[in-house]
Amino acid sequence: MKQAIKILTVLMCCITQQTFAQVAETALVKGGTFVPQYGVSEEKSIRIADFVMDTAPVTHAQYLQFVQEYPQWKKSKVRRLFADGSYLKNWSGDSLPPKELLHAPVTHISWYAAKACCECMGKRLPTTNEWEYAAMASDKKRDARKDSLYNANIMAAYETRQTYLKNTGNGTPNYWGIYDLNELVWEWTSDFNAVMLSGENRDNNDKNLFCGAGSLNATDLMNYTAFLRYAFRNSIKANYNIASLGFRCVK
Template sequence: MSLDTLFRHILMGGSLFIIHGFSAQTQDENMSKMVQIPSGKFLMGGDNEQADQDEFPKHKVAISSLYMDIVPVTNAEFKKFVEKTHYVTTAEQKPNWEEIKKTLPPGTPKPDEEYLVPASLVFKPSDKPVKLSDYQSWWEWKPGADWQHPEGKDSNIDGKDQYPVVHVSWFDAQAYCQSLGKRLPTEAEWEYAARGGLKNKIYPWGDEHINSGKAKANSWEGKFPYLNTHIDGYEGIAPVGSFAPNGYGLYDMAGNVWEWTHDWYHSEYYSSFGKKTAENPQGPTKSYDPQDPYTPKRSIRGGSYLCSDSYCSGYRVARRMKSSPDTSLGHTGFRCVKDL
């Protein structure tokens, strides 16, 4: 059962968003925070025995050169966007039940009004071993949690300007990118960039296991979800750029926070590719998740500080995950790209 299936009937907000005075524009100052990714071809898909079925078959993809944010969007950058546009994120709005029920099995009962309040999903470590299929053991629907209050209404982001913004939905990420004349990367662009010019490697840095040698990313070390030894130096989210970049000069392409992509998620999308090289694939035209067929999903990439091999191994460059576009969580952010 997916996280969305478990929580949506009492947790998820609607797919509407509010923008006041919004206008798209390109800002030269933001281009200095991007790096040009060279054009090229690569084999997209799973590289080792950890790969899930939706990572196959591996297929040939060609990507045109583009600019990509060097690091995920930070709290400071998102704050400037909100101050300029008066944007209201999904987590800051009351969930719209009429929108929610469109993506739920027929007959799903309406939740109590106490749950239909502005809120988001916050990580809550368990105090003992739990079944890793029991997501509610470590996620809490927290009223008042949003990008400015990541742990709930009594928390804040003081001193965390250079931390990645979280509790942002796909709609929030899309709106931010558009405000700067940018966009979200496709799933193919994201994976190509994450590989950093390496061929058929498991991680952005190569094949050395994430827990071997020098710390290479912010991930869960220990026993998930109740014991984190934080050998990498961080128990929670780390400031952007805390670990070495990949071959293209991109930071945080593994761990720390998941990143939204442009694409709809479809579990069988890769099987639609033949032997010919796919040129800049834009993702499937619709979503399909066999674990949760009623809810459309967007693809997310890169893993987070909560990932471990026992749970999701999300820091692998080929790892695909998904979430409904109105979902916001305490470990999901994004970065932008811009066409040449």
């Protein structure tokens, strides 16, 4: 009997570790040029180099491992400079993420925490351009932004409530083999603060608040889902911790 328990424990260990390995999978995104929604003057395309992206957002289980290794990021220890009072709000203790969400994306995470977590794994947060570049792929095309079905699918995902409670990696992977870019949570990018829109888009040219802002207009006004993402990024600050905002890393 004792041995049976032993075997079971060992097996369990392997199972959990392997799920771990599975969710930490990465995929190569081949570089290329594209015109992002915002951030370049006129319709100038920019060059993206090859990068390797996590195929899914970082989960509660993975984040738990991170805070255990780096206790300064535990819920009770984190500096307020780096995360406001909502940090890991749904955890019932320093090592107690919501049990049913172990394989769902970790949220209530600040930009500083997300950045530190990626760095501790030898990775980094994607730039906004990298993220958008990877996310413009459908399951068949590298750039599906003109594809009405692609846009409708993203809209449908955005309209679904509480998608952050779902496990990662259950949908259809995109062209690069990456999951959940639009389906579960918003995601931090390293330079989320790079594009400036004031609260009202009519104020976009307010040169007193932003030097040079006039040259930052949207390139593709039809891409409504991208507009939503840029507007969201523009509305957040680095120490915010939001229930629908997670992250993934790149190399």
